[in-house]
Amino acid sequence: GASASVGAGTGGASTALVDGPGRVDAAPGRPLSERLGNMGRALVVVVAALLVSSIVLRGFATERFPLGNMYEFVAMACAAAIVFGLVALRKPAYRTLWVFLLFPVLVLMFLAATVLYADAAPVVPALQSFWLPIHVTIISVGSGIFLVAGAASVLFLMRLRQPRGEERGVLGRICRLLPDAETLDRLAYRTTIIAFPLFGVGIILGAIWAEAAWGRFWGWDPKETVSFITWVIYAAYLHARATSGWRNTRAAWINIAGFVAMLFNLFIINMVVSGLHSYAGLN
Template sequence: MPIDETIAGYSDLAFESAFAVYLLAFVLLIWQYAGARTKQAEARELVAAGGVASPTSAVPGRVVEAPRKPWSERLGNMAYAVLIVGVALHVGSIVLRGFATHRFPLGNMYEFVTMATAAAMVVGLVFLRGQRYRSMWVFLIVPVMVLMFLAATVLYADAAPVVPALRSYWLPIHVTIVSTGSGIFLVSGIASLLFLLRLRQPEGEEHGRIGAIARRLPDARTLDRLAYKTTIIGFPLFGAGVILGAIWAEAAWGRFWGWDPKETMSFITWVVYAAYLHARATSGWRDTRAAWINVAGFTAMLFNLFIINMVVSGLHSYAGLN
């Protein structure tokens, strides 16, 4: 069937609008992050006030107005609402791309990165809902926007039919699972990086440049648990994607595994994340060492996504780039 250029144009417009909305949310999040008070600052204010409520608050018959939420909290709530709109546009761009091409929209690097970043944002909406996680959005939305910018410029491909090798029912199964797992690993990797940053700023200390950045983050244990929980979800998904890819390879190329660069790097990435989960459960490794292994897995995933697809030649060279 011919490509519907009108719907394809709407898809691109939704993608660009999502990027613009994320940019607005980023500005609000930066504002909120800069104005957020730390627990230590709030404790000092309470001590300075004597640590007691105003006597007039207990007078019978007096109507006491509820305290207004601080600006930082209100900005955080606004940013979260804006993020929901951005994610809706982001997902909408994927759906419209599928309608425009009459296929599942995962046939090139542009579409893969769009799906992976959308998955990361959806996971973020699920796991980073509470007030204590709001400060993390500043650090999650930056790599998402960088990846989206690269997708819209360097990796962009016009809506078109896929190459014959990808015309298979395995495309939506295999690539959807892998891209979703990659998006989840993005959240996990950011959480581990922030965990390592938070460890350099112990609770109760707020000095130095690192302290100025880290003191508004959730505590280190919360960040570590977030990295672990998201990896627990992403690891079996990514592993299932690798296995299903091997089954597709047998149907397409007559062998399950041929140590193609993409296959090899995907397997290495999976092993690194398996090492992280093992380290996370091993005494003496579950803190800093495990976090560094998770960061290594995140790096391997990015290497597999960009370097292997764009630089190394192999059977999986379907980037859609000239």
């Protein structure tokens, strides 16, 4: 009887432990946005390590600074975008953006490895200067940071459309994973503020190099002209972003126009238009 009482008491206690307020519930599953953010962060770290390693190995293979053709420039710009993304998007609110940052980087690297690839070789005599690592590095880093700003503006415009449209469909599901529109707009603005002076300094240093190499600071070469136009567009974006009535969609479209101009300068000017800056390395 005693043992039965004890057993009953124990059983009652066990039931109380299971059903009582002290029970331990299973941990709730993580939301999809958090899982995508964690996966994106892991991929970004891997991509950053691979890109930086490829640039270093390319330098050893060519026995020079690895910025002598379009393939190497795109690799450096993508590495700058990824490394900057690891710093700028470190907050939990930005984690889902890592996945969207990888997409343009993967597209650019695919083009670099297929269309733009050039074998490791010495550069032409005009590029054998100490200005090469200074001027081109600053331009490529600025271009990589502009990539982050352009992606943020595109996602900002997508996020603005989401509350007005249906939440069904691919676009609606993507938009629900993004931060709010104000956060994306602020990210694009702050990122452009960092890239804009870098790009400007790169243009100025390029003019100094041009004076040493060609005897003039500025000759309206196609590359110089479109670079200056790109810089002016980004200046217009910063001005529009600070002007009442232009802060939302209008400023974002100007930012995207600046990024399109930069891509035009990189691909069309280098590959189609002939000029003093034609060092694509595709022939």
